[in-house]
Amino acid sequence: MRRAVHVVSRPGPWRRGPVLAALALLLGLLMLLHAQIPDGFKNLGSLVETFLPWFGVFVPVLLVGAVWRRSASAMLALLLPVTAWLSLFGGLLDDKSHAGGDLTVVSHNVSAENQDPAGTARALTASGADILALEEITEQAAVTYEKDLAKAYPYHALRGTVGLWSKLPLSDTRTVDVGMQGMAGPLAERLPAAERAPTPRALRTTVATDRGPLAVYVAHLGSVRVNPKAGMSSSQRDEGALELGKAMAAETNERVVLLGDLNGTLDDRKFDSLTSRLDSVQEVAGDGFGFTWPAKFPVARIDQILVRGLQPDSSWVLPATGSDHRPVAARVSW
Helix, strand or coil: CCHHHHHHHHHCCCCCHHHHHHHHHHHHHHCCCCCCCCCCCCCCCHHHHHHHHHHHHHHHHHHHHHHHCCCCCHHCCHHHHHHHHHHHHHHHEEEEECCCCCEEEEEEECCCCCCCCHHHHHHHHCCCEEEEEECCHHHHHHHHHHHHHHCCEEEEECCCCEEEEEECCEEEEEEEECCCCCCCCHHHHHHCHHHCCCCCCEEEEEEEEEEEEEEEEEECCCCEEEECCEEECCCHHHHHHHHHHHHHCCCCCCCCCEECCCCCCCCCCHHHHHHHHHHHHHHCCCCCCCCECCCCCCCCCCCCCCCECCCCEEEEECCCCCCCCCEEEEEEEE
């Protein structure tokens, strides 16, 4: 008799798991309305957008809970985050690359703490890139890169901690002010103040191609710090992104390539001034998310290749070198 009463009083499938259903709805709303999350409190909006693809990991967790609780309401509620995630990132799951391309471009943050710059130079040369952008170059490593890349890349321009090596002639090279200059990161913090003197972190040059001039920018924006008390600290990077956006707006060349470590994902609203004027090769012609950092287990794509006036044909991530970033590559055509 007691067992019968227990069976009768047990909640039905639509009344089970109300907490799971609520969490699923909140997850879906967070992904759909991420642009409405204010940045005033510890840059919360930018922080959410930086790791937005990873919020999809919570879907299978909630699904397991819904199945275990046999909750029809939670299962139905999960349709919202699934739909939201697919609408945001479903397009990245397909391989959008295709054959062709006039130029191969590669960008790599070689890391100031790289213990094997010669090995990194060999790996990058083997990529077959026509244009090779390097960021976070130390004075000591610059000697190695200039020597080891000279045969494959007879033309190069170096400004501070960023450089461009090319198989094609360069001209009109100049420094670009990205708001914050000087070496950053753990290595810089251990250097004497005199050795941390501000140096350029971005350049602009013109590459002479058989199809006409190509404006190429190389940039390494300021670092981002995340901690529970201060939240996401990114003011230097954000300032640099705005300055790059102004440079893109003022650029008169029809064909432009921006290569570099932007220290942020393009989902972050702070890059709107760039993404409104340039196309991401990864989104147009990539295969997967193309995560680049950290090299051992990448969780975010903070190394970018953006173009204007060019057609991205393919985009991929190269194997790890001695850096804590992985190189990114793309084939583009006129």
